[in-house]
Amino acid sequence: MPGHQTPMRGGLKWLDLQCLNRYQKTFKDASSTQQIEMVDDIAYPKKVKPGMQQGVAFFSLMRDLTASGFFTTEIGIKDLGYVGNVPNRWEGVPADVLKQYGMEGV
Template sequence: MSKIPRRDALKQLISAPVAAGLAWTPAEARTARARADVARQEATSSQSTFTSNFLTQHEFATVTTLTEMILPADSRSGGASSAGVPEFIDFMMLDQPDRQRAMRNGLRWLDTECRQRFEQSFVDCSNEERASLLDDIAWPERTSENLEEGVRFFSNIRDLTATGFWTSQEGIDDLRYLGNRYLTNWQGCPPDALAKLGVRYED
């Protein structure tokens, strides 16, 4: 899969349709993020691995691999895994039958398509094989009709990945948002901005 810059991925997510069963509210995302952070901290403290609440071991491994391909680590920050995105997605599935069904069907589709193409599951494929499949479903306008189910699933797992990443502390740091900052005095607009607008301050 072509590595999509994070900012470009966000632009696509804004206009991506959310498939039935996978829609969520900001409050649900905040709750899932808080639960994921606590679970990761507890696992770290006890020197154990995270135990998923909904996803099977194989499904969790698939989600981990998939989200890391969507948002890999780069020179600016870590990737989806280090930000706890797989754990976030697992908590987003709790007590949501329609969402669970959509997620499970999508993961099943991914494995079925990989077996048809490469005779093995998604996690067992090589990076090149996985990338070739994701390239076929990452761009809705280029995709053939027989891959529509995969396109819908990928659009929504990509949205979940972005939500999970940018609600984490690592994701917030990645945005480099400093919030409102107090200024002791007003310096005015930068000269280049004024020049672009064709205006200037009165003497």
């Protein structure tokens, strides 16, 4: 999606710069613990720390795009249990209703 290219690139650059300032490594080269620490700082919009708003916006965009992408795939739709528009199964008029109207043999 061309409209998302600039925010994605900017967000990745922001993430690398934050990691370089903190750990002297890019996000990719940071340890798992450092990566998780960094992501924890931007994954929760209601708990945003000062100076992390750009990272929160980037992470929210990536989370939304990832979820939208996954839940529009065949496996994502199966994961939701979505079956689409399915007509009801008609098994005829129930026997007790037919009996009530004297139509058992019809």
